[in-house]
Amino acid sequence: MESRLGPVSTPGALPYYVAFSQLLGLTVVAMTGAWLGLYRGGIAWEGTLQFNVHPLCMVIGMIFLQGDALLVYRVFRKEAKRTTKVLHGLLHVFAFIIALVGLVAVFDYHKKKSYADLYSLHSWFGILVFVLYFVQWFVGFSFFLFPGASFSLRSRYRPQHIFFGATIFLLSVGTALLGLKEALLFKLGSQYSTFQPEGVLANVLGLLLACFGVTVLYILAQADWKRPPQAEEQALSMDFKTLTEGDSPSSQ
Protein backbone atom coordinates (compact mmCIF):
# COMPACT_ATOMS: atom_id res chain seq x y z
CA MET A 1 0.00 0.00 0.00
CA GLU A 2 1.20 3.51 -0.83
CA SER A 3 0.45 4.74 2.67
CA ARG A 4 3.25 2.66 4.18
CA LEU A 5 5.96 4.23 2.04
CA GLY A 6 8.42 6.79 3.40
CA PRO A 7 7.75 10.51 3.00
CA VAL A 8 9.97 11.04 -0.08
CA SER A 9 8.77 7.97 -2.02
CA THR A 10 6.39 8.23 -4.94
CA PRO A 11 3.19 6.15 -4.63
CA GLY A 12 3.36 3.26 -7.12
CA ALA A 13 0.27 4.05 -9.20
CA LEU A 14 0.66 7.85 -9.30
CA PRO A 15 3.06 8.07 -12.31
CA TYR A 16 0.66 5.97 -14.44
CA TYR A 17 -2.28 8.23 -13.62
CA VAL A 18 -0.17 11.34 -14.32
CA ALA A 19 1.01 9.85 -17.64
CA PHE A 20 -2.61 9.03 -18.54
CA SER A 21 -3.68 12.60 -17.69
CA GLN A 22 -0.94 13.99 -19.96
CA LEU A 23 -1.95 11.64 -22.78
CA LEU A 24 -5.55 12.85 -22.42
CA GLY A 25 -4.53 16.52 -22.16
CA LEU A 26 -2.31 16.40 -25.25
CA THR A 27 -4.99 14.47 -27.17
CA VAL A 28 -7.53 17.16 -26.29
CA VAL A 29 -5.19 19.94 -27.52
CA ALA A 30 -4.37 17.99 -30.72
CA MET A 31 -8.04 17.19 -31.39
CA THR A 32 -9.02 20.84 -30.92
CA GLY A 33 -6.35 21.75 -33.50
CA ALA A 34 -7.54 18.96 -35.82
CA TRP A 35 -11.19 20.09 -35.50
CA LEU A 36 -10.28 23.71 -36.33
CA GLY A 37 -7.96 22.66 -39.14
CA LEU A 38 -10.24 20.08 -40.77
CA TYR A 39 -13.63 21.75 -40.42
CA ARG A 40 -13.05 25.42 -39.64
CA GLY A 41 -10.35 26.45 -42.13
CA GLY A 42 -7.43 26.68 -39.68
CA ILE A 43 -6.15 29.59 -37.63
CA ALA A 44 -5.13 33.18 -38.39
CA TRP A 45 -5.25 36.50 -36.53
CA GLU A 46 -6.87 38.31 -39.49
CA GLY A 47 -10.31 37.74 -41.01
CA THR A 48 -12.89 35.07 -40.10
CA LEU A 49 -10.24 32.61 -38.93
CA GLN A 50 -9.45 34.89 -35.96
CA PHE A 51 -12.37 33.28 -34.12
CA ASN A 52 -10.53 29.93 -34.20
CA VAL A 53 -7.73 31.36 -32.05
CA HIS A 54 -10.28 31.46 -29.21
CA PRO A 55 -11.05 27.72 -28.71
CA LEU A 56 -7.43 26.67 -29.26
CA CYS A 57 -5.99 29.18 -26.75
CA MET A 58 -8.68 28.47 -24.17
CA VAL A 59 -8.12 24.69 -24.37
CA ILE A 60 -4.31 25.08 -24.11
CA GLY A 61 -4.48 27.69 -21.31
CA MET A 62 -7.60 27.12 -19.24
CA ILE A 63 -7.75 23.32 -19.63
CA PHE A 64 -4.33 21.73 -20.29
CA LEU A 65 -1.95 24.17 -18.55
CA GLN A 66 -4.35 24.94 -15.69
CA GLY A 67 -4.83 21.20 -15.10
CA ASP A 68 -1.06 20.62 -15.15
CA ALA A 69 -0.49 23.50 -12.72
CA LEU A 70 -2.79 21.70 -10.26
CA LEU A 71 -0.77 18.48 -10.64
CA VAL A 72 2.60 20.16 -9.86
CA TYR A 73 2.41 19.28 -6.14
CA ARG A 74 1.74 15.62 -6.97
CA VAL A 75 4.53 15.32 -9.58
CA PHE A 76 7.36 17.30 -7.92
CA ARG A 77 7.56 15.48 -4.61
CA LYS A 78 11.28 15.68 -3.83
CA GLU A 79 12.13 19.20 -5.01
CA ALA A 80 12.33 22.16 -2.62
CA LYS A 81 8.90 23.43 -1.65
CA ARG A 82 9.61 26.93 -2.94
CA THR A 83 10.69 25.66 -6.39
CA THR A 84 7.47 23.65 -6.68
CA LYS A 85 5.45 26.66 -5.58
CA VAL A 86 7.09 28.95 -8.15
CA LEU A 87 6.47 26.36 -10.90
CA HIS A 88 2.80 26.10 -9.84
CA GLY A 89 2.46 29.91 -10.00
CA LEU A 90 4.36 30.20 -13.31
CA LEU A 91 2.25 27.54 -15.07
CA HIS A 92 -0.84 29.49 -14.02
CA VAL A 93 0.74 32.70 -15.43
CA PHE A 94 1.35 30.98 -18.80
CA ALA A 95 -2.20 29.60 -18.75
CA PHE A 96 -3.57 33.07 -17.96
CA ILE A 97 -1.59 34.82 -20.76
CA ILE A 98 -2.57 32.23 -23.39
CA ALA A 99 -6.22 32.42 -22.28
CA LEU A 100 -6.05 36.24 -22.45
CA VAL A 101 -4.93 35.99 -26.11
CA GLY A 102 -7.90 33.68 -26.72
CA LEU A 103 -10.26 36.18 -25.07
CA VAL A 104 -8.88 39.15 -27.05
CA ALA A 105 -9.29 37.10 -30.25
CA VAL A 106 -13.01 36.49 -29.72
CA PHE A 107 -13.83 40.05 -28.61
CA ASP A 108 -11.85 41.46 -31.57
CA TYR A 109 -13.63 39.06 -33.95
CA HIS A 110 -17.06 40.03 -32.55
CA LYS A 111 -16.19 43.73 -32.92
CA LYS A 112 -15.12 43.34 -36.57
CA LYS A 113 -18.29 41.36 -37.34
CA SER A 114 -20.52 43.67 -35.20
CA TYR A 115 -21.70 40.67 -33.20
CA ALA A 116 -23.11 41.17 -29.69
CA ASP A 117 -20.84 40.27 -26.77
CA LEU A 118 -21.57 38.35 -23.60
CA TYR A 119 -25.14 37.26 -24.25
CA SER A 120 -24.73 33.47 -24.08
CA LEU A 121 -24.46 31.09 -21.13
CA HIS A 122 -20.98 30.12 -22.41
CA SER A 123 -19.81 33.74 -22.33
CA TRP A 124 -21.30 34.39 -18.86
CA PHE A 125 -19.51 31.32 -17.48
CA GLY A 126 -16.35 32.25 -19.38
CA ILE A 127 -16.05 35.78 -17.99
CA LEU A 128 -16.94 34.63 -14.48
CA VAL A 129 -14.36 31.82 -14.54
CA PHE A 130 -11.64 34.07 -15.99
CA VAL A 131 -12.17 36.72 -13.28
CA LEU A 132 -12.23 34.04 -10.54
CA TYR A 133 -9.03 32.55 -12.01
CA PHE A 134 -7.26 35.92 -11.79
CA VAL A 135 -8.50 36.57 -8.23
CA GLN A 136 -7.44 33.06 -7.15
CA TRP A 137 -3.96 33.57 -8.63
CA PHE A 138 -3.56 37.01 -7.09
CA VAL A 139 -4.69 35.93 -3.61
CA GLY A 140 -2.58 32.73 -3.82
CA PHE A 141 0.50 34.74 -4.86
CA SER A 142 -0.03 37.26 -2.03
CA PHE A 143 -0.53 34.59 0.65
CA PHE A 144 2.05 31.98 -0.38
CA LEU A 145 4.78 33.83 -2.31
CA PHE A 146 4.88 37.61 -1.94
CA PRO A 147 4.57 39.23 0.56
CA GLY A 148 3.26 36.01 2.19
CA ALA A 149 0.86 35.68 5.09
CA SER A 150 1.33 34.45 8.65
CA PHE A 151 1.41 30.72 9.53
CA SER A 152 -2.14 30.75 10.83
CA LEU A 153 -3.59 32.72 7.90
CA ARG A 154 -1.83 30.45 5.39
CA SER A 155 -3.02 27.26 7.01
CA ARG A 156 -6.60 28.59 7.15
CA TYR A 157 -6.55 29.81 3.54
CA ARG A 158 -4.75 26.76 2.10
CA PRO A 159 -7.79 24.36 2.00
CA GLN A 160 -9.91 27.16 0.44
CA HIS A 161 -7.20 27.77 -2.20
CA ILE A 162 -7.16 24.06 -3.06
CA PHE A 163 -10.97 23.74 -3.17
CA PHE A 164 -11.51 26.85 -5.30
CA GLY A 165 -8.55 25.96 -7.53
CA ALA A 166 -10.15 22.60 -8.35
CA THR A 167 -13.58 24.24 -8.71
CA ILE A 168 -12.31 26.91 -11.15
CA PHE A 169 -10.62 24.15 -13.18
CA LEU A 170 -13.87 22.13 -13.33
CA LEU A 171 -15.85 25.26 -14.26
CA SER A 172 -13.29 25.87 -17.05
CA VAL A 173 -13.96 22.37 -18.43
CA GLY A 174 -17.72 23.03 -18.22
CA THR A 175 -17.32 26.37 -20.00
CA ALA A 176 -15.30 24.70 -22.79
CA LEU A 177 -18.08 22.12 -23.25
CA LEU A 178 -20.70 24.89 -23.52
CA GLY A 179 -18.53 26.71 -26.08
CA LEU A 180 -18.02 23.55 -28.13
CA LYS A 181 -21.77 22.90 -28.15
CA GLU A 182 -22.43 26.52 -29.20
CA ALA A 183 -19.90 26.32 -32.06
CA LEU A 184 -21.49 23.06 -33.28
CA LEU A 185 -25.10 24.28 -33.16
CA PHE A 186 -24.30 27.65 -34.79
CA LYS A 187 -22.63 25.98 -37.77
CA LEU A 188 -24.33 22.59 -38.13
CA GLY A 189 -27.85 23.51 -36.99
CA SER A 190 -30.26 20.72 -37.90
CA GLN A 191 -27.41 18.92 -39.75
CA TYR A 192 -26.03 18.05 -36.29
CA SER A 193 -28.68 15.30 -36.02
CA THR A 194 -27.42 13.53 -39.18
CA PHE A 195 -24.17 12.43 -37.48
CA GLN A 196 -21.90 14.68 -39.57
CA PRO A 197 -18.19 13.82 -39.14
CA GLU A 198 -17.58 17.24 -37.51
CA GLY A 199 -20.35 16.63 -35.00
CA VAL A 200 -19.05 13.19 -34.05
CA LEU A 201 -15.44 14.45 -33.77
CA ALA A 202 -16.54 17.36 -31.57
CA ASN A 203 -18.68 15.07 -29.37
CA VAL A 204 -15.67 12.79 -28.81
CA LEU A 205 -13.57 15.89 -28.04
CA GLY A 206 -16.22 16.91 -25.48
CA LEU A 207 -16.07 13.50 -23.77
CA LEU A 208 -12.25 13.61 -23.70
CA LEU A 209 -12.33 17.12 -22.17
CA ALA A 210 -14.52 15.75 -19.36
CA CYS A 211 -12.21 12.68 -18.97
CA PHE A 212 -9.20 14.99 -18.56
CA GLY A 213 -11.10 16.96 -15.90
CA VAL A 214 -12.10 13.80 -14.01
CA THR A 215 -8.56 12.32 -14.19
CA VAL A 216 -6.94 15.49 -12.79
CA LEU A 217 -9.61 15.61 -10.05
CA TYR A 218 -9.01 11.92 -9.23
CA ILE A 219 -5.25 12.49 -8.81
CA LEU A 220 -5.90 15.53 -6.58
CA ALA A 221 -8.48 13.67 -4.49
CA GLN A 222 -6.24 10.76 -3.41
CA ALA A 223 -5.13 11.55 0.15
CA ASP A 224 -2.19 9.12 -0.16
CA TRP A 225 -0.84 10.94 -3.20
CA LYS A 226 -0.43 14.33 -1.55
CA ARG A 227 3.09 15.74 -1.43
CA PRO A 228 4.52 14.71 1.94
CA PRO A 229 6.33 17.29 4.13
CA GLN A 230 10.12 16.83 3.95
CA ALA A 231 12.21 16.63 7.12
CA GLU A 232 14.55 19.35 5.84
CA GLU A 233 11.59 21.64 5.09
CA GLN A 234 10.10 21.06 8.52
CA ALA A 235 13.28 22.30 10.15
CA LEU A 236 14.32 25.03 7.71
CA SER A 237 11.33 26.43 5.96
CA MET A 238 8.64 28.84 7.02
CA ASP A 239 6.30 26.90 4.74
CA PHE A 240 6.02 23.86 7.00
CA LYS A 241 2.59 24.73 8.34
CA THR A 242 1.13 24.98 4.85
CA LEU A 243 2.10 21.37 4.13
CA THR A 244 0.32 19.78 7.05
CA GLU A 245 -3.35 19.07 7.51
CA GLY A 246 -3.63 22.28 9.59
CA ASP A 247 -6.42 22.04 12.13
CA SER A 248 -8.36 19.13 10.69
CA PRO A 249 -9.42 16.45 13.20
CA SER A 250 -7.27 13.77 11.54
CA SER A 251 -4.10 15.57 12.63
CA GLN A 252 -4.94 15.41 16.32
Add this chain to the structure above:
Amino acid sequence: MESRLGPVSTPGALPYYVAFSQLLGLTVVAMTGAWLGLYRGGIAWEGTLQFNVHPLCMVIGMIFLQGDALLVYRVFRKEAKRTTKVLHGLLHVFAFIIALVGLVAVFDYHKKKSYADLYSLHSWFGILVFVLYFVQWFVGFSFFLFPGASFSLRSRYRPQHIFFGATIFLLSVGTALLGLKEALLFKLGSQYSTFQPEGVLANVLGLLLACFGVTVLYILAQADWKRPPQAEEQALSMDFKTLTEGDSPSSQ
Protein backbone atom coordinates in the same frame (compact mmCIF):
# COMPACT_ATOMS: atom_id res chain seq x y z
CA MET B 1 -13.05 25.82 15.50
CA GLU B 2 -15.28 22.93 14.49
CA SER B 3 -12.43 20.45 14.83
CA ARG B 4 -12.36 20.80 18.61
CA LEU B 5 -15.98 19.76 19.07
CA GLY B 6 -17.01 16.34 20.33
CA PRO B 7 -17.85 13.56 17.89
CA VAL B 8 -21.68 13.95 18.00
CA SER B 9 -21.74 17.77 17.75
CA THR B 10 -22.69 19.56 14.54
CA PRO B 11 -20.06 21.98 13.20
CA GLY B 12 -21.32 25.55 13.67
CA ALA B 13 -21.34 26.69 10.03
CA LEU B 14 -22.62 23.43 8.46
CA PRO B 15 -26.40 24.07 8.93
CA TYR B 16 -26.09 27.45 7.18
CA TYR B 17 -24.32 25.94 4.19
CA VAL B 18 -26.89 23.12 4.03
CA ALA B 19 -29.75 25.65 4.24
CA PHE B 20 -28.12 27.70 1.46
CA SER B 21 -27.75 24.58 -0.70
CA GLN B 22 -31.47 23.79 -0.22
CA LEU B 23 -32.44 27.36 -1.07
CA LEU B 24 -30.36 27.11 -4.26
CA GLY B 25 -31.70 23.64 -5.13
CA LEU B 26 -35.36 24.65 -4.67
CA THR B 27 -34.77 27.88 -6.63
CA VAL B 28 -33.29 25.86 -9.50
CA VAL B 29 -36.32 23.51 -9.56
CA ALA B 30 -38.76 26.46 -9.36
CA MET B 31 -36.92 28.40 -12.08
CA THR B 32 -36.92 25.37 -14.37
CA GLY B 33 -40.70 25.15 -13.86
CA ALA B 34 -41.07 28.90 -14.43
CA TRP B 35 -38.98 28.75 -17.64
CA LEU B 36 -41.07 25.86 -19.02
CA GLY B 37 -44.34 27.51 -17.93
CA LEU B 38 -43.59 31.03 -19.15
CA TYR B 39 -41.75 30.35 -22.40
CA ARG B 40 -42.43 26.74 -23.39
CA GLY B 41 -46.19 26.37 -22.86
CA GLY B 42 -46.07 24.25 -19.69
CA ILE B 43 -46.01 20.49 -19.23
CA ALA B 44 -48.10 17.57 -20.49
CA TRP B 45 -47.47 13.93 -21.38
CA GLU B 46 -49.25 14.25 -24.76
CA GLY B 47 -48.22 16.36 -27.77
CA THR B 48 -45.36 18.82 -28.08
CA LEU B 49 -45.39 19.63 -24.37
CA GLN B 50 -44.14 16.10 -23.59
CA PHE B 51 -40.61 17.32 -24.27
CA ASN B 52 -40.90 19.69 -21.30
CA VAL B 53 -41.26 16.74 -18.91
CA HIS B 54 -37.59 15.97 -19.70
CA PRO B 55 -35.80 19.06 -18.30
CA LEU B 56 -38.08 19.26 -15.24
CA CYS B 57 -37.65 15.59 -14.28
CA MET B 58 -33.89 15.64 -14.90
CA VAL B 59 -33.41 18.76 -12.75
CA ILE B 60 -35.53 17.33 -9.90
CA GLY B 61 -33.98 13.85 -10.08
CA MET B 62 -30.40 14.14 -11.32
CA ILE B 63 -29.63 17.56 -9.78
CA PHE B 64 -31.74 18.32 -6.68
CA LEU B 65 -32.42 14.82 -5.28
CA GLN B 66 -29.01 13.43 -6.27
CA GLY B 67 -27.32 16.43 -4.59
CA ASP B 68 -29.41 15.96 -1.45
CA ALA B 69 -28.62 12.22 -1.36
CA LEU B 70 -24.91 13.15 -1.21
CA LEU B 71 -25.56 15.50 1.72
CA VAL B 72 -27.36 12.85 3.83
CA TYR B 73 -24.17 11.86 5.69
CA ARG B 74 -23.47 15.51 6.58
CA VAL B 75 -27.03 16.29 7.75
CA PHE B 76 -27.91 13.10 9.69
CA ARG B 77 -25.02 12.99 12.11
CA LYS B 78 -26.64 11.50 15.21
CA GLU B 79 -28.96 8.91 13.68
CA ALA B 80 -28.03 5.22 13.42
CA LYS B 81 -25.59 4.54 10.59
CA ARG B 82 -27.92 2.05 8.93
CA THR B 83 -30.87 4.51 8.90
CA THR B 84 -28.68 7.15 7.26
CA LYS B 85 -27.42 4.61 4.72
CA VAL B 86 -30.96 3.51 3.80
CA LEU B 87 -32.04 7.15 3.40
CA HIS B 88 -29.00 7.80 1.15
CA GLY B 89 -29.91 4.78 -1.00
CA LEU B 90 -33.65 5.64 -1.09
CA LEU B 91 -33.07 9.25 -2.18
CA HIS B 92 -30.96 7.91 -5.05
CA VAL B 93 -33.80 5.48 -5.96
CA PHE B 94 -36.30 8.37 -6.10
CA ALA B 95 -33.82 10.43 -8.15
CA PHE B 96 -33.32 7.49 -10.53
CA ILE B 97 -37.06 6.86 -11.04
CA ILE B 98 -37.85 10.54 -11.68
CA ALA B 99 -34.91 10.79 -14.10
CA LEU B 100 -36.13 7.62 -15.85
CA VAL B 101 -39.53 9.29 -16.44
CA GLY B 102 -37.66 12.30 -17.88
CA LEU B 103 -35.66 10.01 -20.19
CA VAL B 104 -38.75 8.10 -21.39
CA ALA B 105 -40.43 11.47 -22.10
CA VAL B 106 -37.69 12.70 -24.43
CA PHE B 107 -37.27 9.37 -26.29
CA ASP B 108 -41.06 9.10 -26.70
CA TYR B 109 -41.24 12.71 -27.94
CA HIS B 110 -38.41 12.12 -30.44
CA LYS B 111 -40.15 8.97 -31.69
CA LYS B 112 -43.49 10.75 -32.25
CA LYS B 113 -41.71 13.61 -34.08
CA SER B 114 -39.36 11.22 -35.96
CA TYR B 115 -36.33 13.10 -34.58
CA ALA B 116 -32.94 11.37 -34.42
CA ASP B 117 -31.80 10.11 -31.01
CA LEU B 118 -28.43 10.40 -29.28
CA TYR B 119 -26.56 12.56 -31.78
CA SER B 120 -25.70 15.55 -29.57
CA LEU B 121 -22.98 16.06 -26.97
CA HIS B 122 -25.76 16.59 -24.39
CA SER B 123 -27.31 13.20 -25.19
CA TRP B 124 -23.94 11.39 -25.15
CA PHE B 125 -23.15 12.84 -21.73
CA GLY B 126 -26.69 12.16 -20.56
CA ILE B 127 -26.72 8.45 -21.42
CA LEU B 128 -23.20 7.96 -20.05
CA VAL B 129 -24.03 9.69 -16.75
CA PHE B 130 -27.31 7.78 -16.38
CA VAL B 131 -25.61 4.40 -16.89
CA LEU B 132 -22.77 5.36 -14.49
CA TYR B 133 -25.40 6.48 -11.94
CA PHE B 134 -27.13 3.11 -12.11
CA VAL B 135 -23.84 1.16 -11.85
CA GLN B 136 -22.72 3.33 -8.90
CA TRP B 137 -26.03 2.72 -7.10
CA PHE B 138 -25.97 -1.01 -7.78
CA VAL B 139 -22.36 -1.50 -6.64
CA GLY B 140 -22.93 0.75 -3.60
CA PHE B 141 -26.06 -1.22 -2.64
CA SER B 142 -24.22 -4.57 -3.03
CA PHE B 143 -21.18 -3.48 -1.00
CA PHE B 144 -22.81 -1.47 1.79
CA LEU B 145 -26.38 -2.80 2.15
CA PHE B 146 -27.11 -6.18 0.61
CA PRO B 147 -25.43 -8.65 0.67
CA GLY B 148 -22.58 -6.40 1.86
CA ALA B 149 -18.84 -6.89 1.42
CA SER B 150 -16.05 -7.67 3.88
CA PHE B 151 -14.45 -4.98 6.09
CA SER B 152 -11.40 -4.71 3.91
CA LEU B 153 -13.32 -4.60 0.60
CA ARG B 154 -15.70 -1.94 1.98
CA SER B 155 -12.94 0.28 3.30
CA ARG B 156 -11.07 0.02 -0.03
CA TYR B 157 -14.19 0.71 -2.10
CA ARG B 158 -15.58 3.51 0.11
CA PRO B 159 -13.24 6.34 -1.10
CA GLN B 160 -13.92 5.28 -4.73
CA HIS B 161 -17.69 5.33 -4.07
CA ILE B 162 -17.42 8.84 -2.64
CA PHE B 163 -15.20 10.15 -5.45
CA PHE B 164 -17.32 8.70 -8.26
CA GLY B 165 -20.54 9.76 -6.50
CA ALA B 166 -19.37 13.38 -6.48
CA THR B 167 -18.06 13.06 -10.05
CA ILE B 168 -21.36 11.66 -11.38
CA PHE B 169 -23.20 14.50 -9.64
CA LEU B 170 -20.90 17.12 -11.23
CA LEU B 171 -21.26 15.45 -14.65
CA SER B 172 -25.06 15.61 -14.15
CA VAL B 173 -24.82 19.37 -13.58
CA GLY B 174 -22.63 19.71 -16.70
CA THR B 175 -25.09 17.64 -18.75
CA ALA B 176 -27.98 19.86 -17.58
CA LEU B 177 -26.05 22.97 -18.69
CA LEU B 178 -25.44 21.43 -22.13
CA GLY B 179 -29.14 20.57 -22.42
CA LEU B 180 -30.20 24.08 -21.39
CA LYS B 181 -27.85 25.59 -23.97
CA GLU B 182 -29.21 23.23 -26.66
CA ALA B 183 -32.83 24.12 -25.84
CA LEU B 184 -31.99 27.84 -26.04
CA LEU B 185 -30.09 27.69 -29.33
CA PHE B 186 -32.69 25.43 -31.01
CA LYS B 187 -35.52 27.84 -30.19
CA LEU B 188 -33.93 31.30 -30.05
CA GLY B 189 -31.21 30.87 -32.68
CA SER B 190 -29.78 34.28 -33.59
CA GLN B 191 -32.41 35.94 -31.35
CA TYR B 192 -30.33 34.66 -28.39
CA SER B 193 -27.86 37.52 -29.00
CA THR B 194 -30.58 40.19 -28.53
CA PHE B 195 -30.89 39.46 -24.79
CA GLN B 196 -34.42 38.01 -25.01
CA PRO B 197 -36.06 37.55 -21.58
CA GLU B 198 -36.04 33.76 -22.05
CA GLY B 199 -32.31 33.76 -22.81
CA VAL B 200 -31.47 35.88 -19.76
CA LEU B 201 -33.70 33.75 -17.47
CA ALA B 202 -32.11 30.54 -18.76
CA ASN B 203 -28.58 31.96 -18.38
CA VAL B 204 -29.33 32.84 -14.74
CA LEU B 205 -30.77 29.32 -14.28
CA GLY B 206 -27.51 27.91 -15.70
CA LEU B 207 -25.40 29.93 -13.24
CA LEU B 208 -27.62 28.81 -10.33
CA LEU B 209 -27.30 25.15 -11.42
CA ALA B 210 -23.51 25.53 -11.24
CA CYS B 211 -23.78 27.33 -7.84
CA PHE B 212 -25.82 24.41 -6.45
CA GLY B 213 -23.18 21.98 -7.72
CA VAL B 214 -20.31 23.98 -6.18
CA THR B 215 -22.14 24.40 -2.84
CA VAL B 216 -22.83 20.65 -2.51
CA LEU B 217 -19.19 19.92 -3.44
CA TYR B 218 -17.95 22.46 -0.87
CA ILE B 219 -19.98 20.84 1.92
CA LEU B 220 -18.68 17.38 0.92
CA ALA B 221 -15.07 18.60 0.71
CA GLN B 222 -14.81 19.94 4.29
CA ALA B 223 -12.91 17.30 6.27
CA ASP B 224 -14.25 18.73 9.56
CA TRP B 225 -17.84 18.31 8.43
CA LYS B 226 -17.69 14.56 7.83
CA ARG B 227 -20.03 12.41 9.90
CA PRO B 228 -18.02 11.28 12.93
CA PRO B 229 -18.05 7.61 14.01
CA GLN B 230 -20.30 7.11 17.05
CA ALA B 231 -19.07 5.23 20.13
CA GLU B 232 -22.12 2.95 20.03
CA GLU B 233 -21.52 2.17 16.35
CA GLN B 234 -17.88 1.39 16.98
CA ALA B 235 -18.85 -1.25 19.50
CA LEU B 236 -21.98 -2.68 17.90
CA SER B 237 -21.89 -2.20 14.19
CA MET B 238 -20.06 -4.01 11.42
CA ASP B 239 -19.93 -0.67 9.62
CA PHE B 240 -17.24 0.86 11.82
CA LYS B 241 -14.43 0.37 9.32
CA THR B 242 -16.33 2.21 6.61
CA LEU B 243 -16.53 5.34 8.76
CA THR B 244 -12.84 5.77 9.41
CA GLU B 245 -10.16 7.11 7.14
CA GLY B 246 -9.19 3.50 6.32
CA ASP B 247 -5.52 3.26 5.39
CA SER B 248 -4.80 6.92 4.66
CA PRO B 249 -1.55 8.25 6.17
CA SER B 250 -3.39 10.76 8.39
CA SER B 251 -4.88 7.93 10.46
CA GLN B 252 -1.52 6.48 11.39
